Amino acid sequence: MARVNKINKESNVVTDLTVDVKRPLLPKFGYTQILVVLLVVSSYFLGVYNAQLKDLQGSAPAVQGANAQANIVSPTPGKVNVGLGYYPVLGNKNAKVTVVEFGDLRCPFCEQLYNNVEPQIMKDYVDTGKVKFVFRNYAFLGPASTLAANAVACANEQGKFWDMENYFYKNQPSETDTSMYTVDNLTQVAGTLGMDTNQFQSCLNSTKYSTQVATDLSDGQKAGVSGTPTLFIDGIPVVGAQPYSAFKTIIDQELAKNS
Numbered sequence: 001m002a003r004v005n006k007i008n009k010e011s012n013v014v015t016d017l018t019v020d021v022k023r024p025l026l027p028k029f030g031y032t033q034i035l036v037v038l039l040v041v042s043s044y045f046l047g048v049y050n051a052q053l054k055d056l057q058g059s060a061p062a063v064q065g066a067n068a069q070a071n072i073v074s075p076t077p078g079k080v081n082v083g084l085g086y087y088p089v090l091g092n093k094n095a096k097v098t099v100v101e102f103g104d105l106r107c108p109f110c111e112q113l114y115n116n117v118e119p120q121i122m123k124d125y126v127d128t129g130k131v132k133f134v135f136r137n138y139a140f141l142g143p144a145s146t147l148a149a150n151a152v153a154c155a156n157e158q159g160k161f162w163d164m165e166n167y168f169y170k171n172q173p174s175e176t177d178t179s180m181y182t183v184d185n186l187t188q189v190a191g192t193l194g195m196d197t198n199q200f201q202s203c204l205n206s207t208k209y210s211t212q213v214a215t216d217l218s219d220g221q222k223a224g225v226s227g228t229p230t231l232f233i234d235g236i237p238v239v240g241a242q243p244y245s246a247f248k249t250i251i252d253q254e255l256a257k258n259s
Helices: 031-073 108-116 118-126 143-157 161-170 183-192 197-206 210-222 244-258
Strands: 002-008 013-019 097-103 131-137 230-233 236-239
Touching: 097 244, 108 118, 108 161, 118 131, 118 244, 131 143, 131 210, 143 161, 143 183, 143 197, 143 210, 161 183, 183 197, 230 244, 236 244
Parallel strands: 097 131
Antiparallel strands: 002 013, 097 230, 230 236
């Protein structure tokens, strides 16, 4: 009987094996040749093991990187100094908490927020005097958005800003349909809302509020807005058509701080 080394394929461990020398495993090779073969096989499996180990080690930074990116998307909110803009304040002007919305009147996510979330915010916080709410144009979806932004500014001349803003969101067509956004069509809308149509049409044709609209957009960009809707609750940004609970949490937090 004699003892030789054998590679365990499952564990890659070299183990001893007792064999009968009368029935050699490799009768045509000497011990030197057997050793060479075993070393080659061992080197192969060792290389596979090292490669797998490197893959496993390399995966850790990738996970950390994904987590870091997630932290960038949803950071601990910091406060941004955001002005109130040009339009009327909803609610108590002396309310302890201020909500500023940057929106595009053609944005479908803004429409979702308007219909699904803002009514509850109005009921629980604005109507009760706890929060004041303002809207600022972030007209970035093309010429139709710019015209709509100018339309609410012209409506504001006649005390109808919120009426016009409400109309746009309640009657918003698909984003690809811009047929509503013409001077003639919006003048007709102004008439249905009780405005002087001649004054409104003259205002819209003059583009007299283009500077205001551009300033709102610029101020939003400076505040870090890159899409709509983006709301600032006492300067804390909330991006997207988030559920009511997301806004409630921050509003309650700010109310508690200011109590």
